[in-house]
Amino acid sequence: MNDTISLIFIVIGVVFDLFGCIGLIRLPDVYNRLQSATKSVTLGTCSILFGLFIKYGFSAIGMKALIAIPLLFFASTVAAHALIRGSYKSGIKLWDKTVIDDYKDVQK
Amino acid sequence: MIISLLLYILIGLSFLCFFRVVFGPSIADRMVAIDIFGILVVGICALLVIKTGRLFLIDIAIAWIIFSFIGTLTLAKYLTGKKLDE
Amino acid sequence: MKYITLFIIIFALWLLMTFNLETPNLIVGAVVALITSLVFGKGFLQDSKKFFQLQRYFWIIVYLFIFIWECIKANFDVAYRVLSPSMPIKPGIVKVKTSLKTDIGKTFLANSITMTPGTITVDIIDDEFYIHWIYVSSEDPKEYTNKILGRFEKYIKRIFE
Numbered sequence: 001m002n003d004t005i006s007l008i009f010i011v012i013g014v015v016f017d018l019f020g021c022i023g024l025i026r027l028p029d030v031y032n033r034l035q036s037a038t039k040s041v042t043l044g045t046c047s048i049l050f051g052l053f054i055k056y057g058f059s060a061i062g063m064k065a066l067i068a069i070p071l072l073f074f075a076s077t078v079a080a081h082a083l084i085r086g087s088y089k090s091g092i093k094l095w096d097k098t099v100i101d102d103y104k105d106v107q108k
Numbered sequence: 109m110i111i112s113l114l115l116y117i118l119i120g121l122s123f124l125c126f127f128r129v130v131f132g133p134s135i136a137d138r139m140v141a142i143d144i145f146g147i148l149v150v151g152i153c154a155l156l157v158i159k160t161g162r163l164f165l166i167d168i169a170i171a172w173i174i175f176s177f178i179g180t181l182t183l184a185k186y187l188t189g190k191k192l193d194e
Numbered sequence: 195m196k197y198i199t200l201f202i203i204i205f206a207l208w209l210l211m212t213f214n215l216e217t218p219n220l221i222v223g224a225v226v227a228l229i230t231s232l233v234f235g236k237g238f239l240q241d242s243k244k245f246f247q248l249q250r251y252f253w254i255i256v257y258l259f260i261f262i263w264e265c266i267k268a269n270f271d272v273a274y275r276v277l278s279p280s281m282p283i284k285p286g287i288v289k290v291k292t293s294l295k296t297d298i299g300k301t302f303l304a305n306s307i308t309m310t311p312g313t314i315t316v317d318i319i320d321d322e323f324y325i326h327w328i329y330v331s332s333e334d335p336k337e338y339t340n341k342i343l344g345r346f347e348k349y350i351k352r353i354f355e
Contacts, residue, residue, distance in 0.1 A: 023272070023276040025124055038143065039272070040269060040311065055158065068150070071173050078177070086183075086186075098285050102324060
């Protein structure tokens with residue numbers, strides 16, 4: 001029973017990883033790639049780790065998998081934020097079809 | 109059986125990331141791809157725990173999260189400091 | 195006070211990660227937690243008595259469920275945008291104003307925005323968030339502020355302020 005539930009979570013996770021990587025290839029510029037890739041892949045990997053936790057329950061390995069989820073979560077959000085800010089500051093252009101850019105005004 | 113299949117899918121996805129690393133038009137694309145690759149490796153480690161039953165792999169996953177985070181921050185800092193647009 | 199709170203958090207984390215209760219393990223964990231809390235305690239939260247107000251934990255649990263639900267819903271939205279052949283995206287960077295005051299509240303709000311697919315926080319300047327949005331659905335500042343922040347802001351206010 002537990003094995004089945006954990007397998008369902010793991011399959012969902014791999015499918016989200018797949019969507020994220022397709023987004024990494026298909027989308028047009030750095031900013032949109034970060035949008036799709038970081039978040040889908042993070043949610044997918046969190047789902048895989050949660051499946052691992054369900055499979056092993058409250059043992060040493062299950063708890064480690066559970067602790068890895070918030071760790072991965074904060075690490076990847078902060079990394080995404082740093083990357084998008086860095087690429088804006090380094091002067092990489094937004095996509096041509098971008099409709100609005102408020103951040104331009106505060107750059108000196 | 110199905111775990112092996114999922115493992116092959118994840119490894120294939122890492123090769124998609126390498127595609128972006130090799131052909132990415134700007135340097136930021138490559139950094140994004142490396143960041144994503146780091147997260148995928150954590151998933152691969154988690155699946156390897158189930159497949160092989162070696163429990164230390166989850167420790168490797170946790171350590172990998174931390175080091176990939178530090179690496180990405182360093183790259184982003186480098187990106188902020190210099191003018192790198194082609 | 196700050197040091198004691200940080201010590202308790204680190205020690206609990208150590209116990210969860212190593213997951214055994216033998217004496218040597220406890221001693222090593224206590225020494226490591228002591229050193230870490232002495233080094234990093236200065237930069238920790240400003241008023242740590244909020245940690246012991248129990249109603250905040252209730253709101254954290256409520257917030258967690260709402261957050262996971264939003265995350266999953268929005269992830270399907272992004273998956274649809276990526277997979278559909280015409281790629282219906284309309285990206286842009288918008289400016290929204292928040293009413294949160296504390297730094298930790300702003301941090302958590304920014305992280306929540308980043309994690310809901312479709313929006314990424316680019317920068318925070320005072321109380322203005324600059325947000326990259328994959329599909330800018332309206333041009334009116336009031337409407338999109340409500341759309342991006344309205345889901346999370348009231349819960350975060352209850353948790354951290």
